[in-house]
Amino acid sequence: MYKIESKNVDFYYGPSQALKNINIAIRSNTVTALIGPSGCGKSTYLRLFNRMNDLIDDIKIIGQVMIDGEDIYGKGINVDSLRKNVGMVFQKPNPFPKTIFENVAYGLRVNGIKDKKFIEERVETSIKQVVLWDEVKDKLKKSAFELSGGQQQRLCIARALAIQPSVILMDEPTSALDPISTAKVEELIYELKAKYTIVIVTHNMQQAGRVSDRTAFFYLGELVEYDETKKLFTNPKQERTQNYITGRFG
């Protein structure tokens, strides 16, 4: 069974169609990269999986998005629980104006967890998972804004991990980071694969090549090609894919 499946998905912002008939199936414990020129609908597609697009007025979705075999736009779906299962990391690091500790504890607290010891342990394991513990263990009570951009982004990943989702969505998570921080995050993505199913939007084709198992190439709201990353980069079936990865446009 697939972890995530989208079947014949169309998406509209008001009258304008942003996604056209997207069919993708994603297996558990894989990393899937979404690539394509800016404005082609990658973020829109990614944000379907945790229903983040719901925040926007006047949108329309046709087709089905399934996670663990359940239509997440179906009746009786609790969006808050869905989002606990499907974590998200954003383009720009967006820690809360709170302490480092409280940032990671936030998801636990809003889930009604009160047990102090449990929260402390979970915060610690989550920060260790993103290999940030040694850098922040002495300043957990300091504001998250005191961290560097790369550290902030890893903190945001830890924040998402703390509530133990099974899927993690990442929307260009390294686009605001320096090369060293980027490398750290990429390494992390590779490790997280063992436990999570990851979907990552990236602008950077080398990055897609380094971290992902499968890659989907979007163009003008259409899914042009979806295949194993290696195949897609070395031997694309579509001419448009070929043009894009060789840098002829985009």
Place this chain on the structure above:
Amino acid sequence: MLSSSITSLTVLLIVVFLFKEGIGLFNQKPVEPGYVIAINKNNKVKELSSVQLKNIYDQKITHWSEVGGTHDSIVLFQLEDISNYYSDEQIGDNMQNLGTCLSRLVDSLPNIIAFFPDKYLDKKFQGTLLEVDKVSLADFFAGKEWIPSAKPSAQLGVLPLILGTLWVSLGAILLALPLGLAAAVYMSEIANERVRRIMKPLIELLAGIPSVVYGFFGLVIIVPLIQKTFDLPVGETGLAGSIVLGIMALPTIITISEDAMRNTPRAMKEASLALGASRWQTIYKVIIPYSISGISAGAILGIGRAIGETMAVLMVTGNAAVIPHTILAPVRTIPATIAAELGETSNGGLHYKALFALGCILFLITLFINLTVEFISNRQKHNKN
């Protein structure tokens, strides 16, 4: 930069003007000009304060011992009492003997205190003219009574007015803040774009209604309602003022808080929702903390409007210049006092100066409030960088 220095200059000019007109107050005696207060020449008392003088004439002080004299009871005398002591013939047809009569009267009654115009003061007056203390800062700020027309000595205690102003404004903000915050949350986070586009101009319209209209509304609807609900003799109370001012402060609070909430970065909201926080959790854990400076600024500006408001308050608070002990008692505020009384004063007189001094106080209060807002919004800008 230029506009802010122009503002500062204007503010300075206003202060200087108010101060110039008001400062003379503390150089003046509270006794009506042209009048004297006289006692028997053997009386040990040489000086009385304005409050003592008033209490004597109100018969709250009845013995000289209470003001540092002998144990005898005080005999009050005002000019109209003269007929109790002397016949019309003795005074004379044109009151030509009044001066001598007064002199003899004060001389013959050891415990008298007499208050009369100085034009009837005899050249060889056989008594002591009493010194009345100048209006002191303490009398002014801590005096519990505001009766500028009191005779023989005006009572210029602004405490009841300051307390009345603060009382009514505090009540207003306590009512308006929760309501305004709820409305702001609704408009910024819950209502959809269409509802918002209808509500926003309506609320801004509310801010443009002249205050006298709010006053009418208060007088016709709120005052009777309070009277009935609490079974009071009159409905014109501090509470009525608070409600009307609260309503008037609402648009300010809503507009400013809503702006602040909408300025919460989308990334913050999304981060919270993406972690499975509900909309309400996101509102009180992220949006309100993030916009707290804006909300406080809105609240303080709301208070600012309430404190300076005149007309509506004048109409619904009952205007009794007494220190309020409950919100169900009539109160009087500083702006209402100035508006109601300035027209009746003589230019440059004691009462006139006292009102200008009141204006100074009001101005300082609002200045303080504006500086607080400035401080908070600077801090807000600082936070965002």
